[in-house]
Amino acid sequence: MDSASYRLGVVTTHPIQYQTPLFSHLVQHEQINLTVYFENNISLTGSVDPGFGVVVTWDRVDVSSYQARFLNEYNEVKTQNLSFWEIFRHLMTIFRQDKLDAVLVFGYASKIARAAHIAARLLRIPVFLRGESEIFMPRSRVQTLARDIMAFFLTRTSSRLMYIGKANLAFYKRYGNPDSKLFFAPYGVDNQYFISQQNALMSQRKVLRQAYGYGDDTVVIVFSAKLIERKRPMDLLKAYQKLHQQGHPVGLLFIGEGPLRQHMESYLKQHEIEGVHITGFKNVTEMAQEYIVGDIFVLPSSKDTWGLVVNEAMLFGMPAIVTDRVGSHYDLIEEGVTGFMYEHGDVDALVDVLVPLVTDADLRHKMGHAARQKVEHYSYETNAQAILKALASLQ
16 A cells, blocks of 8 residues: 555445535545545435424535545436445445545444445455444343444454544444554544634624624523434423523523424413524524524433534533533533533433523633633544544554
8 A cells, every 4th residue: 555645435324514524624635535435415405304304405515525426326216225235236346446445434324334344345445434333322132232243243344443532432442342443533523614603703793692682691502403302402491491580691592493393482482481592404504603692502412422513512612511411521521621411301400500600601701712622622634634544554
């Protein structure tokens, strides 16, 4: 392998707003000759997202700055739903033609991830595995056994394992993988983009807050996620209700859409709760003008392997409050420094960690600054360096 240039293939399901900017960043490195293999292009054509409940076509999903191949376009009938064997057959042919030095596979549960893993191993191409898997979520014995069998095979037959954080590292170590295979590629968002957006919007912060009826003294709590059960937006709404009843000058901004919206709006009306706004679905390029309004971020999920919205909020200088079921808390939350963690579903505990941030502006600003400093290290460039290091280690 020529150390000056690596032919790297990346395999993932479809263009995703959190992944494609990373691919665009990777090609800025002359050492990486990148080709991305997508199972389909469904995110480019638009489809109903069952979580949001609306048709979603993500913006900032760039597939033009690098070589992209869509496997669904190799069929005469360009269906979005290829079978495992169709995917496997296409990948065997393409991988052989492209003479790759390594294949970076995102996840292991999808058809294309498993097909890519097997195809690459048959062709003796090193596999780099990157995913979100963890071992802290409760599972039944049957679920654990099924996961362990598959994960043992896929992790042990991967040449390198790119772990996104501490929970993911524990997952890989569960299956006896040596440290020599493990490379830290921290889970991140497009830091440069969001920081530039924050800088551009800071002068408009007051006006944007006023548009929601929030004054200078209002402490605005932000939630960003689908309005679905496992994100538990009602927990935050009830915690806000308690803060409001206690007389704290708070506002609450839900950035998102989903099946719980109608129930939430009925609850607000029934209990005559003021200062709460639900924005509906917001695309990537619309998020900054919502985040800039906030002072504190809360993600009350009962299940989130990471929660990249936490990264985004921290980049806007918000201390983050998350539950014990949000995987990023192992890495991003330093208790009382960058945020707080509480037990999922415990509304009173959520109120308890919100109160000091709501009542102490100095603490809020200090923790927000620390949060931003912390998350700046979780960048695409750090990922690029980890991938280059892993590639170099193959020699």
